[in-house]
Amino acid sequence: MKYLKKEIKELEGELINLRRDFHMYPELGYEEYRTSKIVYDYLKNLGLEVKNVAKTGVVGLLQGREPGKTVMLRADMDALPQMEKTGLPYKSTNKGVMHACGHDGHTAMLMIAAKILSNYKDNIKGNIKFVFQPNEEEAGALDMINEGMLDNPKVDGALGIHLWTPLKSGEIGIAEGPIMAALEEFELTITGKSGHTGSPHTAIDPILASTNIIQSLQSIQTREINPLFPITIMVGKINGGTGRNIIAEKVELGGTIRFLFKDEVREKKILLEKIERVIKGISEAMGVEYNLKFIPSNPSLLNNANMVNYVKKAAFETYGVDNNVVEYRNMAGEDFAEFSQRVPSILYFIGNGNDEKGTNYPHHHPMFNIDEDTLKYGVEMHVRTALDFLNNKN
Structure with missing residues (x-):
């Protein structure tokens, strides 16, 4: 550990090159074939035991000289269906797909951390699982868990990093307890009766019904939920109509429901019932039909107090x-939550916001970029937390 910073400095060029390569060739969830192969071959060349899990996921196992605990370090690999507008020399070459959430940096940081930790193999007591997860944006963690990723050897603790532009470069966001929201997604179709806009009385307008539904859903979070419990109900997409002078036959909507409740299972059930009650009531009142589908995503992410201490020390x-x-806490969803519900875990945030470098855009924005000078901190945090966890007898 004496020369750790020097080791990372020597590998910083490789670290940035890996990140930029992944950024140029982004891949959507469960389509990370190129990324997965690069990661697989990289870990194999380090002498690790490597396997594919959950289609395009990769898990590399580093076994120390002596038996002991097993710690898991996780990075996500998938990109977003977003058209990049950064104009960077290493901008996305895959039209309509972009790394707009920092996963390219996460993958690069963990690869370099694996290289460094492999050099400490003879001094490690226990095991390190390097987990490169597919499809984080649509809950790929649970698929890895269902395929036994937390077993053989059994994981005793899990750590993850998220590069985060809402925090300034040089800051690190750490908190215990619930730190990211539970997430439920929904798809809703409102069906009316098509007709001429000059004769609205002969038709049933699903667009008018949809606007009433969208506005009325907001009353749930402001009038029916304890204001001490964070909740957001957001419609992120709406599609309906074929012409300016045609009353649409149907409208398709999609959105998200995010919340942090104490009794998550019970309160979630009540919340979803409230949402359907509003949709059903407006639909009946306006003579339209509805089809509502809830899509479970992830529970709330819970940071274990002991794991928080490892991260604070490493920071x-x-x-x-x-x-x-x-x-720091926020209402974004993160399927690392699935790990946190099963083993002592922590996900923490490395600040990336830098106005001068233009890395101050929010996540999922077409101008999103990360401050590459902070990547080295992520590598060092991975190395220090893993070794501290394994060396601690408690």
Whole structure:
């Protein structure tokens, strides 16, 4: 550990090159074939035991000299269906697909961490699982778990990093307890009766019904839920109509429901019932039919208090200061939550927001980019937390 910063500095060029390569060739969930092969071959060349899990997922196992605990380090690999507008020299070459959430950086950081930790193999007591997860944006973690990824050897603790532009470069966001929201998605179709806009009385307008539904759903979070419990109900897409002078036959909507409840299972059931009650009531009142489908995504992400302590210690050793740790939570969904519901876990945020470098755009924005100078911190945090976890007897 004495020369850790020097080792990382020597590998920083490779780290950035890997990130830029992944950024140029982004792949959607369960289509990460190129990324997966690069990761697989890289880990294999390090002498690790490597296998594919959940289609395009990759797991590399580093076994130490002596038996002990097993720690899991996780990175996500998938990109988003987004058209990139950054104009970067390494911008996406796959039209309509973009790394707009930092997963390219996550993958590169964990690969370099695996290379460094492989050099410490003879000093490691226990095992390290390097998990490169597919399809994070649509809940791929559960598929890996269902294929036994947390077993053989059994994982005793899990850590993940998210590069995060809402935090300034140099900051690190850490908190215990629920830190990211549970997420439920929905698809809704409102069907009316098509007709001429000059004779609206002969038709049934699903667009008018849809606008009433969208507005009325907001009353649930402001009038029916305890204001101390964070919740957002958002419609992210709407599609209906074929012409300016034609009353549409149907409207298709899609959105998300995010929440942080104490009794998550019970309160979620009540919440979904409230949502359908509003949709059903407006549909009956306006003479339209509805078809509603809820799509389970992930539970809330829970950070274990002991794991938080490992990260805080590593943060001080990595950054060399103790005033850059921010207690941070947000309402985004993250399927690392599936791991956190099963083993002691933590996901924490490495700040990437830099106005001068233009890395201050929100996640999922077509201008999103990361501050590459912070990637080295992620590598060091991975290495320090893994070794501290394995060396601690508790």
